[in-house]
Amino acid sequence: xxxxxxxxxxxxxxxDDVGPCKFCGAPLDRSVHECIEIFELGSGGLDLTSPQDHAxxxxxxxxxxxxxxxxxxxxxxxxxxxxxxAVLDEDVVWGYRDSPKLSAALDIxxxxxxxxxxxPPRLGQRGTHTVSDVRAIRDDExxxxxxxxxxxxxxxTAWASEHERVLPVVRRFLAxxx
Numbered sequence: 001x002x003x004x005x006x007x008x009x010x011x012x013x014x015x016d017d018v019g020p021c022k023f024c025g026a027p028l029d030r031s032v033h034e035c036i037e038i039f040e041l042g043s044g045g046l047d048l049t050s051p052q053d054h055a056x057x058x059x060x061x062x063x064x065x066x067x068x069x070x071x072x073x074x075x076x077x078x079x080x081x082x083x084x085x086a087v088l089d090e091d092v093v094w095g096y097r098d099s100p101k102l103s104a105a106l107d108i109x110x111x112x113x114x115x116x117x118x119x120p121p122r123l124g125q126r127g128t129h130t131v132s133d134v135r136a137i138r139d140d141e142x143x144x145x146x147x148x149x150x151x152x153x154x155x156x157t158a159w160a161s162e163h164e165r166v167l168p169v170v171r172r173f174l175a176x177x178x
Contacts, residue, residue, distance in 0.1 A: 004036055004071040013070045022123050024067035026130035032068070038131045039064045046144055051095065056145055058083060058094050059152035060134070066155045067126040069118075077118040079106055082166040084156045086173060089163075098177065105172035118162045127154035 008015050016022055016031040028034040039060070048057045062080040069077050083102060086092040109116075120126065129151035137143045 004032075004068075007071055011070065020124075021068075021130070023070065024064075024126055024130045025124035026132040028132060032071075035068070035131055036071075038135050046138070046141055053145075054096065055087065055094055056148045058087070059148050060131075063127065063129075063148075063152045063155040064131055066120075066159060067130065069120045074117055075106065075110060077120065077162075078109070078116075078166055078169060079103065081118065081156075081159050081162060082106065082169040082173065084152060084159075085163055085166055086170050088153065088156050090170060090174065092174075092177075098173075101176045102169070102173045105169050105176055108172060109169045112168075116165065118159075118165060121158045121161075125158060127151065127158045129154045 021032045021035040065080045
């Protein structure tokens, strides 16, 4: 599996070693490296294993991926934005069983528009909340969940110009769900 460093190098993306994360704007000391590290550590003391809390795990993954699209494959943006649109705009209560259905809907979409690319918001303007905001309150479960939801909403809003482009994926997914 390719690391984010390898992926960035292969695509000509220069990763800073110090300062804030240039992708999401998180105020960190070791830039994107610390940002990825915080993300990989997970949600601190939160136990997100119960089904009613799975949404927070998906919000974390989607928000972080969309704030760092240069470190993932281009179709990853479609998947994560489509999931945020489905959950936040269509009121879908996401479960693990839904991800393969969204992937299948995205595969059909890719065949229809194989050259489509979503245009990410400008660096540092990909949401008003970041992983560092979640880390700052990780010991307060209620506040942390509120912050995770705010983070996902802020990323969803930052990507608003691309919502129309993922709507065909969301609609196909909704049709496949039942």
